[in-house]
Amino acid sequence: MAPILYLIAKTKEAGEKGMSKGTIKKVAGPLVIAEGMRDANMFDVVRVSDQRLIGEIIEIHGDKASVQVYEETSGLGPGEPVESTGAPLSVELGPGLIGSIFDGIQRPLEEIMNATGSNLTRGVEIPSLKRDTKWHFVPNVKDGDIVESGDIIGEVLETEIVRHKIMIPYGIKGTITSINEGDFTIEETIGVVTGQDGTTKNITMMQKWPVRVGRPYKEKLSPDMPLITGQRVIDTLFPIAKGGVAAVPGPFGSGKTVVQHQLAKWAESDIVVYIGCGERGNEMTDVLNEFPELKDPKTGHSLMERTVLIANTSDMPVAAREASIYVGITIAEYFRDMGYSVALMADSTSRWAEALREMSGRLEEMPGEEGYPAYLGSRLAQFYERAGRVISLGADGREGALSVIGAVSPPGGDISEPVSQATLRIVKVFWGLDSNLAYRRHFPAINWLTSYSLYVDNMSNWFNNNVKDNWMDLRLRIMHLLHDESELDEIVKLVGMDALSSSDRLKLEAARSIREDFLHQDAFHEVDTYTDLEKQHKMMELVLNFYDISSKALPKGVTVDELVKLPVRERIGRFKYVQNDKTQKEFQDIIDSLHREIEALSQKEDS
Template sequence: MSEGKIVKVSGPLVVAEGMRDANMFDVVRVGRQKLIGEVIEMRGDRASVQVYEETAGLGPGDEVVSTGAPLSVELGPGLIEGIFDGIERPLEVIRSMVGSNITRGIDVTALDHEKKWDFTPTVKVGDRVVPGDVIGTVQETIVILHKIMVPVGIEGEITEIKSGSFTIVDTVAVVRDAAGEQHEVCMMQRCPVRRARPIKQKLSVAAPMITGQRIIDTFFPVAKGGTAAIPGPFGSGKTVVQHQLAKWSDVDVVVYIGCGERGNEMTDVLREFPELKDPKTGESLMKRTVLIANTSDMPVAAREASIYTGITIAEYFRDMGYSVAIMADSTSRWAEALREMSGRLEEMPGEEGYPAYLTSRLAQFYERAGRVQCLGSDERIGSLTAIGAVSPPGGDISEPVSQATLRIVKVYWGLDSSLAYRRHFPAINWLTSYSLYADTLGWWMNKHVDEDWMKLRAEAMALLQQESELDEIVRLVGVDALSPSDRLVLEVARSIREDYLQQNAFDDNDAHASHQKQVKLLKMVLSYYAEGKRALAAGADMGKLFELPVREMISRAKSVTEADMDDYYNKVQQELEQSVADLVAKEG
């Protein structure tokens, strides 16, 4: 343990001397109130400390004491449904102790060390275990079965295993290693946040993360274990898209980080999630969710740590073999915290004042995503999907955080304020967004959803691209100058935008669409295009083609329930073929 004295205080940065025995990223206690901090720079015996609480009242001569351990989180039963700040302090417990505002220097455990959990062993005395092996389970919520794993560094033979109700710090198993030493295992682990949890190996992505959002699933899919960014200007719907992904994605666990966003947005999450029903289980969405709340009115320094806290918790559930999604809202606010601390350290600034290591820090975060073979002898496979919102000033994605992010992630969902103002949700621009997983996942969709999936996707995207090109001509010479076939392209592209891509988050039947429903909706629109081309070639009147009653049936299709979709689809296809045939017979 190293003790020193403060020589300088600059906002959340404290410089202390006499800290020669301290190490980088050691947690320290600062001043009489024992404020929590972390060593972020060492120069000789001087340590620069990032303090995670308000530093008012600190001054030269106050004591700084190193704990000798890095910033770590407690991992165990009690995480699910938890609401924590950026350094894993339980906000609900703190509120019950001191009220709505966090009192400086408050010292509470992240998880409840007194609550008892029912532990069911899955191994017996004499079994040999290695790091990562599951020795027992706890039914943490009705949805999540919490798997108690052997910590890293412990390997050997089970000499004692218990069954019953225990706290997370009680010994539930004893392991004897090859040297004969006994190791006690409890239900809680402590894990440093700035290092990725160990795995056996990283695997290539194999399946999409199904979100129920048609523009994402069809045009710009993200893989389970993939990375995605949602850049967009103020008011374009970044937070709302992340809320939708957290609600509807087919993952087992969601870790949602409110990193520097406004408090009212986090309040919406806290109010909505307990009331929302998980479509897979029918239970409250909070039964599989962990929330990290470090909003804009909370300490800047803790904002920087919140992302690491969140992803370490996400890795823990991934190591159980679960599919996990982490939402970071937003990495721009996290980068601003980096910039502030870098400025106070008087480091050489990079572009727009951000530190020169901005890209590498972002890469360290996103590279912890992935589909992996977990530690353990049962060869579990888990995945961690990272989705980060980016808030570029004025929506200008040429700024450093957006550009650094785009060089790292594989999926770009570019939000467009003009679409948001037209109430088009999700406001993802189909002309500027992209997914580098599209081809890989396209084969999966062809195999598991519809053999024509990639063909349908390509045709729809080509029509939207043609619409963009034709819009230029329309602005110059007017729509009447277009040929009937070009007018048909515009009509069908409008149908793709309004009847397929646009969704109503408040409509129970439209807020989420399965792959099976998506492919039928898209086939309806493209069938109209195919039949329309045939009718125009046969000499049918363009105006009457656009006024066919089946058009209204197609536009209403997205509000049809999943159960009724097959019958409705067949009815629309029959009506379309019949009405076009009648039109051709009459007009052709």
């Protein structure tokens, strides 16, 4: 049996036979060693002690199993029972995911609060999705239709802006012999599929999937289409592809979380999955308070109506951080399979790696660099490689995309540490946040000299064909000016501004305009917070037009100081605050004024 089918079968069959039972031999923080577990399997979910704490088997030696426990283990002792459920750690997928707030192992925090109060209670057993809520199911197939894994058989209007598509679970193929429209809970049968061998399968609106196995698809597509974010430094200089992966490393206070919030709000994605992995409790509180209040700019509804939140704060048990990443990306893959574009924000993978390091240390494994396990790089790759733009399973060949943006929090902002370096070997986009830019109040504080995007060449045709045919030329010129500015700054620091030629001083002015007028973006300004590609192109043209026309005026005797003081400079700087419906007129007015004012200066020098 294929590995995926085997895990799915184990998930379904759990509970149908006697489970492996053992006893605790040793407790070391979140790690519990249990003996008498010879019949258990790797990655089985277990219940530890009479309190029924949730854990997962991560190592087996003979009849001894090492269990990482996802809850506080204080008070546990040798001799207490350990029982395997016989199934891997899985998530429940179905209507009710959108707008929910889960912990690291998909327990619904709101339901837990209603049942036990404000503090998490150990051993609480509450299903991830509500069992009593009825959803109105509208089928789009009929009796006699042939269906296979991934086929959409109907829809549920989960929120006002998300149509939840009910798919045939993996491993099922046959003929629809019964399909019903109406109000059902996620466990009630909505249809029956009869296989070629005559076996029947009841179809419900919920399916389960093991979190450590990527959901299958037909084909992975080339990353040649950008994920438009409306953030100029990203879209123009360092774009991410739909289905691409990006890392946002940066020190404390450099704006990682704000960048991810902006992407969650403005990126062209249908669904947002936000994983707070080991972040400070007050930061996650801000997220939980802000997201319901944020208005989705496309629909006017709350952003929560297309968002799934996973909150695993730094004071929660460390082992649950390891699971939260996989739970989040499995939920994201599920919506990708429906044909949606999904953006997943992981904040931050450094805290996840710290959890790996702690568990590895307790298992007494040979440490790698800085104490991280030797398999750190492969685990990071397994996570990021689940992103992609794909053709989903099913006869209709629908296209879905899962883009992953992972924040990295290197200690002291030092990106030479192992987690940052292992991440950079995997991802193709690096948005390096710079604390010096943040202290100068330049946001987003993405350093244009250290950041890069390896998707640019793949997407150059898309930008040239869908925006303007000179998009990539303008981008390249802007990058050259910014790099030239960096070199000229070194000369100015050594010998002063007077040592520069007029053309070099003009180049510095053009680069300053790029930094202040184009790259600096106010996340709290109603217009500047988002810039579409057409406007970004106009802004690039304005800055470069000023530089080109001024360069031609210098040989005529016009000084750099005169050019800098032109009234049109202020209009170029304020163009980013112009409403979208007025940009074309304002753009043309500024170009005309630029020609007039420089022409006037040239004539003055001639006379």
